[in-house]
Amino acid sequence: xxxxxxxxxxxxxxxxxxxxxxxxxxxxxxxxxxxxxxxxxxxxxxxxxxxxxxxxxxxxxxxxxxxxxxxxxxxxxxxxxxxxxxxxxxxxxxxxxxxxxxxxxxxxxxxxxxxxxxxxxxxxxxxxxxxxxxxxxxxxxxxxxxxxxxxxxxxxxxxxxxxxxxxxxxxxxxxxxxxxxxxxxxxxxxxxxxxxxxxxxxxxxxxxxxxxxxxxxxxxxxxxxxxxxxxxxxxxxxxxxxxxxxxxxxxxxxxxxxxxxxxxxxxxxxxxxxxxxxxxxxxxxxxxxxxxxxxxxxxxxxxxxxxxxxxxxxxxxxxxxxxxxxxxxxxxxxxxxxxxxxxxxxxxxxxxxxxxxxxxxxxxxxx
Amino acid sequence: xxxxxxxxxxxxxxxxxxxxxxxxxxxxxxxxxxxxxxxxxxxxxxxxxxxxxxxxxxxxxxxxxxxxxxxxxxxxxxxxxxxxxxxxxxxxxxxxxxxxxxxxxxxxxxxxxxxxxxxxxxxxxxxxxxxxxxxxxxxxxxxxxxxxxxxxxxxxxxxxxxxxxxxxxxxxxxxxxxxxxxxxxxxxxxxxxxxxxxxxxxxxxxxxxxxxxxxxxxxxxxxxxxxxxxxxxxxxxxxxxxxxxxxxxxxxxxxxxxxxxxxxxxxxxxxxxxxxxxxxxxxxxxxxxxxxxxxxxxxxxxxxxxxxxxxxxxxxxxxxxxxxxxxxxxxxxxxxxxxxxxxxxxxxxxxxxxxxxxxxxxxxxxx
Numbered sequence: 187x188x189x190x191x192x193x194x195x196x197x198x199x200x201x202x203x204x205x206x207x208x209x210x211x212x213x214x215x216x217x218x219x220x221x222x223x224x225x226x227x228x229x230x231x232x233x234x235x236x237x238x239x240x241x242x243x244x245x246x247x248x249x250x251x252x253x254x255x256x257x258x259x260x261x262x263x264x265x266x267x268x269x270x271x272x273x274x275x276x277x278x279x280x281x282x283x284x285x286x287x288x289x290x291x292x293x294x295x296x297x298x299x300x301x302x303x304x305x306x307x308x309x310x311x312x313x314x315x316x317x318x319x320x321x322x323x324x325x326x327x328x329x330x331x332x333x334x335x336x337x338x339x340x341x342x343x344x345x346x347x348x349x350x351x352x353x354x355x356x357x358x359x360x361x362x363x364x365x366x367x368x369x370x371x372x373x374x375x376x377x378x379x380x381x382x383x384x385x386x387x388x389x390x391x392x393x394x395x396x397x398x399x400x401x402x403x404x405x406x407x408x409x410x411x412x413x414x415x416x417x418x419x420x421x422x423x424x425x426x427x428x429x430x431x432x433x434x435x436x437x438x439x440x441x442x443x444x445x446x447x448x449x450x451x452x453x454x455x456x457x458x459x460x461x462x463x464x465x466x467x468x469x470x471x472x473x474x475x476x477x478x479x480x481x482x483x484x485x486x487x488x489x490x491x492x493x494x495x496x497x498x499x500x501x502x503x504x505x506x507x508x509x510x511x512x513x514x515x516x517x518x519x520x521x522x523x524x525x526x527x528x529x530x531x532x533x534x535x536x537x538x539x540x541x542x543x544x545x546x547x548x549x550x551x552x553x
Numbered sequence: 554x555x556x557x558x559x560x561x562x563x564x565x566x567x568x569x570x571x572x573x574x575x576x577x578x579x580x581x582x583x584x585x586x587x588x589x590x591x592x593x594x595x596x597x598x599x600x601x602x603x604x605x606x607x608x609x610x611x612x613x614x615x616x617x618x619x620x621x622x623x624x625x626x627x628x629x630x631x632x633x634x635x636x637x638x639x640x641x642x643x644x645x646x647x648x649x650x651x652x653x654x655x656x657x658x659x660x661x662x663x664x665x666x667x668x669x670x671x672x673x674x675x676x677x678x679x680x681x682x683x684x685x686x687x688x689x690x691x692x693x694x695x696x697x698x699x700x701x702x703x704x705x706x707x708x709x710x711x712x713x714x715x716x717x718x719x720x721x722x723x724x725x726x727x728x729x730x731x732x733x734x735x736x737x738x739x740x741x742x743x744x745x746x747x748x749x750x751x752x753x754x755x756x757x758x759x760x761x762x763x764x765x766x767x768x769x770x771x772x773x774x775x776x777x778x779x780x781x782x783x784x785x786x787x788x789x790x791x792x793x794x795x796x797x798x799x800x801x802x803x804x805x806x807x808x809x810x811x812x813x814x815x816x817x818x819x820x821x822x823x824x825x826x827x828x829x830x831x832x833x834x835x836x837x838x839x840x841x842x843x844x845x846x847x848x849x850x851x852x853x854x855x856x857x858x859x860x861x862x863x864x865x866x867x868x869x870x871x872x873x874x875x876x877x878x879x880x881x882x883x884x885x886x887x888x889x890x891x892x893x894x895x896x897x898x899x900x901x902x903x904x905x906x907x908x909x910x911x912x913x914x915x916x917x918x919x920x
Contacts, residue, residue, distance in 0.1 A: 224871070224872070224875040224877055225868070225871065225872075226872060226877050226879040228877065228878060228879070229878045229879060229882070230879065231863075231864075231879055231882075231883065232863075233859075233863065253871070253874060253875055254846060254867070254871045254874075258846070258847060261847065262847065262849055262865070262867055263849075268865070268867065268868050268871070269864075269868060270863045270864055270868075479621060479625070480625060480628060480629065482629055482630075492600075496598075496599075496600065496637045497598075497636075497637055498629070498635070500621075500629055500635065501592070501635050501636060501637075504591070504592065504620070504621045504635070505591070505592075505593060507620060507621075508591040508616075508620055510591055510593050510595065511595060511596045511878055511881060511882070512593040512595070512596060512597065512598055514878060515596070515598075515878070515882070516598065
């Protein structure tokens with residue numbers, strides 16, 4: 187039920203054009219996946235996402251596990267049914283959220299003990315339970331529990347985390363899934379090329395339907411991140427999708443595609459929208475600034491989204507200043523549209539065999 | 554440019570069926586006007602309101618005066634242009650908001666001094682300035698500054714406020730307005746039938762295009778409010794629209810229509826929505842309650858709104874518990890739809906000459 191078809195490769199870069207097929211339809215790649223933490227991409231419903239052209243979204247296993255609970259979600263037909271989302275759904279493993287928790291969290295070979303950030307209640311998740319959790323959520327693409335680390339970390343610690351991630355993966359793959367639910371492998375290894383290479387080679391030995399590149403965009407230099415992406419995509423098989431987890435800025439996406447990444451997710455467009463930072467064809471706009479209070483132009487003259495077609499910068503500024511929820515929503519619609527539209531342009535340039543040209547022009551326009 | 558046509562009167566009550574015509578189209582009455590305080594009915598944009606079937610909305614002069622400022626709104630083409638609303642717009646005078654302010658506010662014959670609830674900055678509004686303000690906003694229907702009082706108040710105070718309201722009205726009508734902008738008169742008089750009678754008779758002497766019933770739903774008994782409505786509609790001319798300001802519950806609307814009111818506005822549907830209190834054909838639902846956590850039915854099986862057509866009570870409960878903005882929006886869509894649909898049913902029953910029957914059935918269904 188799950189498949190990936192590679193349509194074409196860019197002759198002058200590692201960029202790829204392809205298509206995922208899941209239980210819930212097809213997804214054109216390279217693709218950006220908006221993040222719907224609590225079964226909503228904040229301020230938007232499933233119909234808004236469909237209107238925006240999203241073909242796949244990400245939801246967080248950790249949040250759904252705590253609220254409303256994966257067993258409850260399962261009893262209500264899964265995340266798709268509950269949020270009325272008809273297209274593809276990827277869930278993360280919760281690993282990254284749990285490793286980011288400030289309070290108690292204790293890692294053992296068995297799994298992860300942690301306290302809920304909501305109630306302080308104690309929980310335990312094993313690699314097996316994390317697969318069961320995502321099975322309950324009804325994910326089309328699921329992630330295994332991985333051992334995430336802070337950067338910088340000592341080499342030995344990075345290696346041990348990568349090794350544990352592999353052992354946990356081997357336990358995860360044995361856990362039953364529903365028909366068509368694809369479990370990806372996650373490559374770890376911090377910013378150490380040797381450990382990344384080890385992790386990538388070992389992970390592909392497991393012959394999984396797709397591969398994630400984890401543990402990046404956690405504070406390291408951009409160059410280091412790009413180098414690690416290159417190390418991974420060099421090793422990962424061409425006939426399987428590559429997913430760069432939690433990345434990133436529009437530029438990160440373009441650079442990732444250039445290096446052979448097919449899938450991205452990030453809270454940046456939605457979170458920035460709620461902070462009033464908007465992505466436009468002419469650079470970032472901070473809509474809070476007084477200079478926009480009487481600006482009757484649309485946010486981005488090159489944009490065809492609902493917000494840009496119908497409202498002025500002055501109105502968005504006014505709504506933001508008044509803390510009006512509608513402002514957060516209109517901003518989110520625009521930023522998500524910006525990311526999805528950027529990827530549509532990337533795919534179009536790949537289809538037309540002119541991605542390298544698009545890449546150069548886009549990068550130079552950002553300076 | 555402004556007109557009111559009375560289509561029909563219910564034979565067994567004072568209910569009326571009519572149509573307003575403004576610079577921005579027609580409005581079928583009786584009508585409920587959603588409240589868009591800061592140029593947004595909270596969580597909704599103008600297109601949402603159009604989809605919901607709203608033909609007229611109310612915006613608050615006081616809030617628009619403070620932020621972004623009426624002169625700025627005028628320079629940007631008015632409220633219609635700024636919020637992309639193509640249909641009719643009524644604005645209040647700001648009087649009620651100013652009289653509700655806790656801090657400094659000082660009334661003199663000249664006008665009202667007050668401090669902004671946002672910045673503490675001092676302001677002064679006269680009856681003349683209040684008309685200019687609404688002219689700047691581009692309102693289709695504007696309200697004169699009126700002297701609002703608390704209830705209960707001494708008879709002498711109630712009478713003086715009603716008299717001042719009349720003197721302020723006489724100043725307001727002399728202030729220039731744009732073509733087609735209708736200025737209503739406001740009947741005051743607390744819950745004193747004698748003063749209400751005086752105020753109504755004096756106000757209609759000014760021969761205005763419509764009449765508002767102000768100063769009700771401020772804590773008095775329901776019976777007193779209903780009696781005052783009856784006193785006013787008895788006196789107000791049949792060929793002019795009657796607007797009951799700031800009212801009320803669904804039942805208040807039905808009772809108001811029964812007594813001859815044509816127009817209503819209230820924050821109740823939108824504010825309750827944000828508190829999780831939802832109006833349904835089977836009574837109020839408090840979506841926060843744990844009993845809805847696994848309720849896979851739609852909020853109201855009799856409702857055709859976006860929320861009820863597509864989502865379950867369990868999803869609305871989940872969104873509310875997670876403080877998700879989408880929950881507030883889906884709740885608002887439903888509650889506004891409920892109010893607008895109620896008025897559509899009222900108009901339909903009037904068109905079919907069976908309003909009294911509808912009224913009896915509806916009231917008895919609410920017990």
